[in-house]
Amino acid sequence: MAEEVKLMKGNEAIAHAAIRYGTDGYFGYPITPQSEIMETLMEEKPWETTGMVVLQAESEVAAINMVYGGAACGKRVMTSSSSPGVSLKQEGISYMAGAELPGLIVNVMRGGPGLGTIQPSQADYFQTVKGGGHGDYRLITLAPASVQEMADHVALGFDLSFKYNNPAMILTDGVIGQMMEKVVLPEFRPRKTEEEIRAEQPWATLGKLKNRKPNIITSLELDSSIMEQNNIRFQTKYKTIEANEVLYEEIQCEDADYLIVAFGSAARISQKAIDIARKEGIKAGLFRPITLWPFPAKRLNEYKDKVKGILTVELNAGQMVEDVRLAVECKIPVNHYGRLGGIVPAPREVLNELKELK
Amino acid sequence: MQHELIIAGFGGQGVLSMGKILAYAGLMENKEVTWFPSYGPEQRGGTANVTVILSDERISSPVLNEYDIAIILNQPSLAKFENGVKPGGILIYDGYGITQPPKRNDIRIYEVDAMNTASAENMSKAFNMIILGGLLKTSPIVKLESVMAGLKKSLPERHHKFLPMNEKAILRGMEIIREANAG
Numbered sequence: 001m002a003e004e005v006k007l008m009k010g011n012e013a014i015a016h017a018a019i020r021y022g023t024d025g026y027f028g029y030p031i032t033p034q035s036e037i038m039e040t041l042m043e044e045k046p047w048e049t050t051g052m053v054v055l056q057a058e059s060e061v062a063a064i065n066m067v068y069g070g071a072a073c074g075k076r077v078m079t080s081s082s083s084p085g086v087s088l089k090q091e092g093i094s095y096m097a098g099a100e101l102p103g104l105i106v107n108v109m110r111g112g113p114g115l116g117t118i119q120p121s122q123a124d125y126f127q128t129v130k131g132g133g134h135g136d137y138r139l140i141t142l143a144p145a146s147v148q149e150m151a152d153h154v155a156l157g158f159d160l161s162f163k164y165n166n167p168a169m170i171l172t173d174g175v176i177g178q179m180m181e182k183v184v185l186p187e188f189r190p191r192k193t194e195e196e197i198r199a200e201q202p203w204a205t206l207g208k209l210k211n212r213k214p215n216i217i218t219s220l221e222l223d224s225s226i227m228e229q230n231n232i233r234f235q236t237k238y239k240t241i242e243a244n245e246v247l248y249e250e251i252q253c254e255d256a257d258y259l260i261v262a263f264g265s266a267a268r269i270s271q272k273a274i275d276i277a278r279k280e281g282i283k284a285g286l287f288r289p290i291t292l293w294p295f296p297a298k299r300l301n302e303y304k305d306k307v308k309g310i311l312t313v314e315l316n317a318g319q320m321v322e323d324v325r326l327a328v329e330c331k332i333p334v335n336h337y338g339r340l341g342g343i344v345p346a347p348r349e350v351l352n353e354l355k356e357l358k
Numbered sequence: 359m360q361h362e363l364i365i366a367g368f369g370g371q372g373v374l375s376m377g378k379i380l381a382y383a384g385l386m387e388n389k390e391v392t393w394f395p396s397y398g399p400e401q402r403g404g405t406a407n408v409t410v411i412l413s414d415e416r417i418s419s420p421v422l423n424e425y426d427i428a429i430i431l432n433q434p435s436l437a438k439f440e441n442g443v444k445p446g447g448i449l450i451y452d453g454y455g456i457t458q459p460p461k462r463n464d465i466r467i468y469e470v471d472a473m474n475t476a477s478a479e480n481m482s483k484a485f486n487m488i489i490l491g492g493l494l495k496t497s498p499i500v501k502l503e504s505v506m507a508g509l510k511k512s513l514p515e516r517h518h519k520f521l522p523m524n525e526k527a528i529l530r531g532m533e534i535i536r537e538a539n540a541g
Contacts, residue, residue, distance in 0.1 A: 007393075009386050118397070179420050180381060180393035258400065265421070272419035346423035 001024055003184045010150040013185070014080070014170070015040035016107060017154035018052075022191040024075035025053040027066035031082045032118040033174035034108035038080070048213075050191055053237040060085040064105070066094030071101040072217040074204025076158055076196035080106035083124050084115055087132070093167055094133025097234070098219025102161035104154065106170045108177040109315075110344030119342025120173035120265055125319035128171050129293040138170035138238045140245070141292040143263040147181035149290075153273070155186055164241055171292060173315065175265035175344060227336040247290035248299060252278065256285030258357050259303060261324050262313040263289050270313045272347035277354055284354060292320070300327035309333040313350050316340065333357065359414050361424055361499045364439050366407035367431025371484030375512075376429075377408035379490065382508030383500040384412040392420040405434050412499055427497060429489060436460060450492055450535070459538070468496050468539040470531055483520070484527035491531020502528065 008016070015037050018026060028038045038056065046052035057063035061078045070077030081089060086107040096103055109124045111117035124132075128141050140160050142153045153170050161168035197204055205215045219226040251271060253259065258277075263272040267288040277284040287303070289296050303310070309332055312321040323334040328334060337353040339345045363380070367373045374395050384391040394409045409425075411417050429445045430436045430451040436458070445450050445464045453459065454473035470492035476485040494502060509524055 005385065007381060007391065059498060174397065175394065175421060178397055180378070181390075181417075182385060182422075183392060269421055272422075275418060308476040344421050346421065347419050348423060 003187065004182055005182050007180050008147065008183055009036055009178055009180050010144070010147045010172065011036035011108065012040045013147050013151040013183050014154055015044065016185050017151040018078060019046045020043060020186050020188045021155050021158055022050065022076060022152075022189040023052055023054070023158070024191055025066070025070045025076060025077040027053075027055050027063040027070075027077065027079050028081065029057050029058075029060045029063050029085060031085045033110060033120075033177055034080050034082050036104065036177070037106065050124045052191070060088040061092065063139075064089035067103045067134070068092055068096055068099070068101060071096065072099070072205050074201035074206060075194075076104075076162075076192065078104035078106070078158075080108065082108050082118075083112050083121070084110075086124065087127070088242065090127070090133040092133075092324070093139060094131075094135050094137060095219050096167045097133070097137035097139070098135060098230075099217050100165040100234075101217065102158070102165055103167045104157045104161060104170070105167060107172070108135070109173045111172065111340070112118040112277050114250060117342035120175045120315060120344055121340075121342055122171075122173060122264060122266060122315040123317070123319070123340070124171065125139040125292065125314065125316060128169055129295070129323075137234065138166070138241070139229060140164070140166055140241065140294075141167065142170050142247075143290060143292050144170060144172055144176055145264050145267045145288060145290075146176070147179065147183045149218055150176060151183050151185055160241075160245060165203075165238055166237065171264070174269070175263050187197070194213060245291060246296045246299070248293045248296040249286075249288040249290060251286040251288070253285035253303075255283055256306075257283040257308050258354060259285050259287050259307050259310045259319070260313055260354065261289070261300070261310055263292060263320065266313045266315055269345060269347055270350050273313075273350035273354060276347060276351050282354070282358075287319045289320075295323050295327070297327035299325065300324060301329070304328040304331040307332065309335070311335045311350075311354050311357055312344070313353075314338045315344065360417070361412045361427065361497075362425050363410045363412075363427045363429065364407060364422070364425045364442065365410065365429040365431075366405060366435035366439055369404050369406040371406075371431050373406045373431065374408050375420040376486040376490055378512055379409045379508050380410050380412070380500065382512045383504040384508075386504040386507045386511075387500055389413060390415060390417050392417050394517065405432065405438070407435065407439075415445065427493070427499075429493060430460075431489070433457065433525065441511060448497055450489070450496065451538075452489065463539065466496075467538040468535050470535045472531060472534075475530060475534055476527075479530070481527050481530070484524050487524045487527035488531035488534070490527035491533075492535035493531075495532040495535050
């Protein structure tokens with residue numbers, strides 16, 4: 001049966017999608033602009049229907065460690081927060097990467113640094129894709145640009161994280177989190193049974209069986225030669241993810257002289273700038289990375305011979321622009337335009353910057 | 359066809375919910391819709407605004423700085439958004455508390471005496487629906503039936519008894535809106 005089209009906020013869509021995915025647990029601590037995620041979960045009371053646990057932890061640090069614990073048992077567990085809260089979670093994320101645990105983290109970014117503002121920002125790009133915690137690890141990062149993608153990326157994030165036993169993040173901001181759009185929610189899936197988890201996640205610590213040794217989940221290894229081998233294994237896994245899981249969207253790029261590269265909310269604003277540019281006779285296109293890590297560097301590289309210049313638009317002082325410059329090997333001009341601290345640029349501002357490329 | 363609206367006023371005037379009802383009405387007509395609220399460390403007496411876009415096609419930016427229609431319910435919002443109305447666009451305002459009325463002559467300006475009407479006719483809870491009625495009269499971007507269907511969908515069932523009062527307010531707004539310039 002076709003699902004009903006609903007109108008809801010991006011944050012609400014994440015909550016509904018989590019219940020429908022068969023998520024086992026959500027652990028969070030309130031912070032604007034993402035509090036609707038836990039609010040919606042509390043309102044929906046999934047513990048009465050699917051059995052999903054929804055728990056307000058005593059802190060962000062507690063919440064990410066509850067995720068670590070749930071994940072160690074092979075459960076589909078998640079947390080959400082906003083920039084300052086996600087900084088607090090970084091130790092836990094690094095531990096999850098080191099222990100090769102799956103799990104979903106949502107960051108509805110706000111202006112920083114520090115406690116900053118509560119308005120939209122994309123200033124946590126570096127933190128997310130370059131490793132906000134310690135050690136050589138990578139975080140699978142999805143950047144939804146619509147309420148529909150907020151819903152869809154819950155399943156995508158969980159699926160990728162379980163495919164590779166690595167944490168995944170949905171990186172978004174208050175524009176996408178707070179706005180309402182049409183959405184078709186994914187279909188309900190039952191939560192995994194203990195038998196299914198034992199079969200699919202044989203490493204899970206669900207109680208020792210007689211025919212095997214105890215499962216141990218840890219990121220600690222005192223022998224550095226073994227730790228190097230662990231790291232090599234992680235790096236091999238990251239290479240596989242980079243080779244297989246890149247996602248992006250190209251809008252009017254085929255005949256473009258100029259590209260805007262932008263993700264999430266900045267991509268939506270840039271799309272309008274491109275529409276106006278096209279009306280004014282400027283052949284511009286939008287390249288929107290959907291996975292920020294793995295970054296669509298290979299595909300972007302192909303544009304170095306096709307377009308005259310690139311503008312990256314980000315709600316930060318210039319972060320993704322570095323990856324775009326690397327991707328095109330600095331062979332064409334790559335400019336950056338951004339607003340800071342919670343200010344969202346208007347399409348006309350972006351258009352003016354695009355014209356600077358000419 | 360795409361309609362880009364800003365609705366702005368004081369917190370508590372029903373700015374965000376008016377936008378929500380419009381968005382639901384758009385949903386009823388199978389349009390693409392975005393509803394993007396201003397949000398921040400809000401305080402009583404502060405301003406609130408919402409950008410609503412109704413379109414037949416996929417909507418790009420939910421954030422705008424130029425609008426086809428501005429609905430303005432207080433002086434600070436008028437100062438902020440009067441210049442954001444596209445030439446040839448529409449500005450609808452309630453003159454209550456407005457000491458410096460809009461001055462543009464390249465747009466159509468309408469006034470709805472909603473605040474006074476709402477208090478005189480015992481409809482203060484449906485103040486924003488009077489304004490919405492004014493909008494539907496000057497620019498029927500959605501049908502009245504869709505607004506009523508949208509209202510029904512967006513209100514919890516225990517509030518459905520207020521639907522007739524809301525419809526009455528919308529109809530009243532349609533009656534009292536008047537052109538404020540010859541534009």
